[in-house]
Amino acid sequence: MVPRIRALLLVVTLGLGASTTACLKDDVGTCCQVLDETKSDLIPVAPEPTSPNGDPASVIRQDPAFDCSGLTCTAYKGTKAFCTRQCYSDSECPDGFTCGQVLESDPGPGAQIQPEDRFCIKVNHDCSTYDP
Numbered sequence: 171m172v173p174r175i176r177a178l179l180l181v182v183t184l185g186l187g188a189s190t191t192a193c194l195k196d197d198v199g200t201c202c203q204v205l206d207e208t209k210s211d212l213i214p215v216a217p218e219p220t221s222p223n224g225d226p227a228s229v230i231r232q233d234p235a236f237d238c239s240g241l242t243c244t245a246y247k248g249t250k251a252f253c254t255r256q257c258y259s260d261s262e263c264p265d266g267f268t269c270g271q272v273l274e275s276d277p278g279p280g281a282q283i284q285p286e287d288r289f290c291i292k293v294n295h296d297c298s299t300y301d302p
Contacts, residue, residue: 198264198290201297202236202243202251209235216245230254230272230289232282244272244289252297254289263290264302 202213213236214229226248236243240255257269267290276285 196255196264196302197239197253198255198267199292199295199297199300199302200238200253201300202238202253204235205237206235209233212236212243213251214243214245215251216248228272228274230283242283242289244291246272246291246295247293249292249295250297252295252300254291257288257290267292 204210204212212231212233214231216226216229228244228246228248229251230242230244230246232240232242234241236253238253238255240253242254242256243251244254245251246254254272257263260267260269263269269288270291271285271287272289272291273283273285273287277283
């Protein structure tokens with residue numbers, strides 16, 4: 171009986187390891203998905219009208235519901251929502267992405283993400299055709 175329990179624990183441990191490591195790859199640029207389809211309304215959609223300077227607006231959210239390694243999803247300047255992560259320099263981002271500010275206005279006190287926070291972004295990014 172003990173070998174069966176050990177085998178079951180090994181299978182469960184390997185299964186948990188596989189499900190957590192699947193999220194750990196650098197997925198910056200891939201389309202945002204949620205782990206629970208009932209939370210799909212969390213995926214940001216760039217609102218209309220555009221920002222004050224005429225560019226499409228940006229929206230960014232952090233939530234454990236996102237299947238993104240950095241738990242952060244953005245619709246940057248009107249793009250379809252893609253996974254991103256916080257950065258401090260361009261060298262921390264994949265090729266074609268820059269490290270920059272997403273928010274153009276103050277979201278208010280207590281918000282998870284402030285205008286000075288920087289993330290890997292790409293103007294006109296199409297996550298549906300991106301393969302990191």
